[in-house]
Amino acid sequence: MLMVLRPEKEKEAEAIFHKWGLDFAIVGKTTDTLRFVIKHQGEVMADLPIKQMGDEAPEYDRPWVEPKKRDALNGVPAPKDLAEAVMKMVGSPDNASRRWVWEQYDHLIQSNTAQIPGGDAGVVRIRGKKAIAVSTDVTPRYVEADPFEGGKQAVAECWRNLTAVGADPVAITDNLNFGNPERPEIMGQFVLAIQGISAACKALDFPVVSGNVSLYNETNGQAILPTPAIGGVGLIRDLDKMATLALKSAGDAILLVGGHGTHLGQSSYLRDVLGREDGTPPPVDLDKERRHGDFVRNLINHSQVTAVHDVSDGGLGLAVVEMALAGKHGAALSALNHEQLFGEDQARYVVTCKASEAAKIITQGHVAGIDTIRIGTVTDDPALKIDGGPSISLAQLSTAHEGWFPAYMAGEL
Numbered sequence: 001m002l003m004v005l006r007p008e009k010e011k012e013a014e015a016i017f018h019k020w021g022l023d024f025a026i027v028g029k030t031t032d033t034l035r036f037v038i039k040h041q042g043e044v045m046a047d048l049p050i051k052q053m054g055d056e057a058p059e060y061d062r063p064w065v066e067p068k069k070r071d072a073l074n075g076v077p078a079p080k081d082l083a084e085a086v087m088k089m090v091g092s093p094d095n096a097s098r099r100w101v102w103e104q105y106d107h108l109i110q111s112n113t114a115q116i117p118g119g120d121a122g123v124v125r126i127r128g129k130k131a132i133a134v135s136t137d138v139t140p141r142y143v144e145a146d147p148f149e150g151g152k153q154a155v156a157e158c159w160r161n162l163t164a165v166g167a168d169p170v171a172i173t174d175n176l177n178f179g180n181p182e183r184p185e186i187m188g189q190f191v192l193a194i195q196g197i198s199a200a201c202k203a204l205d206f207p208v209v210s211g212n213v214s215l216y217n218e219t220n221g222q223a224i225l226p227t228p229a230i231g232g233v234g235l236i237r238d239l240d241k242m243a244t245l246a247l248k249s250a251g252d253a254i255l256l257v258g259g260h261g262t263h264l265g266q267s268s269y270l271r272d273v274l275g276r277e278d279g280t281p282p283p284v285d286l287d288k289e290r291r292h293g294d295f296v297r298n299l300i301n302h303s304q305v306t307a308v309h310d311v312s313d314g315g316l317g318l319a320v321v322e323m324a325l326a327g328k329h330g331a332a333l334s335a336l337n338h339e340q341l342f343g344e345d346q347a348r349y350v351v352t353c354k355a356s357e358a359a360k361i362i363t364q365g366h367v368a369g370i371d372t373i374r375i376g377t378v379t380d381d382p383a384l385k386i387d388g389g390p391s392i393s394l395a396q397l398s399t400a401h402e403g404w405f406p407a408y409m410a411g412e413l
Helices: 007-019 082-090 140-145 147-164 184-204 268-273 286-301 315-327 338-342 355-367 394-409
Strands: 035-040 043-049 113-115 122-127 130-137 168-177 208-214 227-236 253-257 307-310 330-333 349-353 372-379 383-386 391-393
Touching: 082 268, 082 315, 082 338, 082 391, 082 394, 130 147, 140 147, 140 184, 140 227, 147 168, 147 184, 147 227, 147 286, 147 307, 147 349, 168 184, 184 227, 184 286, 253 286, 253 355, 268 315, 268 338, 286 307, 286 349, 286 355, 307 315, 315 330, 315 338, 315 349, 315 372, 315 383, 315 394, 349 355, 355 372, 383 394, 391 394
Parallel strands: 168 208, 330 383
Antiparallel strands: 035 043, 113 122, 122 130, 130 227, 168 227, 253 349, 253 372, 307 349, 330 372, 383 391
């Protein structure tokens, strides 16, 4: 890590480094010459104009073409067996629990972990009641289908995940992974994804403070899916108000902020249940992302909600399953069709609250111009129940959700 400190703060910084057993060295000083000078044993080894190394550096501008647009889907059939569809999605490679991974290391070191992996964002206490929240997000199939919308969505989902734990999103770092940029269609993915990331960062006041680029990621001429991963950090000012995704108490109302979904293009449902990878990804309305996120964060800060989870891969259905598994409580949902259950429309959250608070929150949403509806109730019965549809036990859901990764790592799949 590189730091720039005022000279009078040198001793203070030195004491902090010694306290924590950190090695450090003073390696230079700032000047007003607009030159970058490197010396070794008093001899100048490099003397370069600083602007040409920064915002006036040569631009990497290869020829590129815009990828072919995907056709929108016109009607996606319902599953023959709704329970089977839910189980397939819960246990799919993309949606299965990553517990096998994060249990491999000590995520509780120094006892400052306020929220362990497995939720919307990890949370670590930094001082008193302050904490930082961290999330990393991208949906490569969205980016492949529409690089601009996919780039926007990666930033927006990261912003939602930080919001869902009650954090104010502060900044991001990007990790841009693409194929061979000498191929115009790959360079087109790169250009448009960056444009999408830029648009989202500006709209959400979520600046990029660092990042790296990895190109030429191919095997036998086959490029990886474009993967502009976004790592974001947010600030929680009062840990007592931090939100989690776990359902808390039977009788709590389950609300959907952002309205019902309908978009199944490039969805988990389409891929895992129907075996298709077509259509356009869900469009990202950045104004809605901001308004809906600010609304949910306000509910968290005023202690009006008992659990929060953003809606992303797998849509509403998977979001509620993850909340139920985390809290070991059941959920009874109102009648929902397959588009409402599995649509991956953006800018949406599932929240729970005391039943007595539900009407107030719904009214607050309507006043703010945000579609907020009650979709169910938390129950003591350990199952996901859909009115007019199936009942699936949490034991079955947990087995499917937790089973894929260990089986894969054991070579059983």
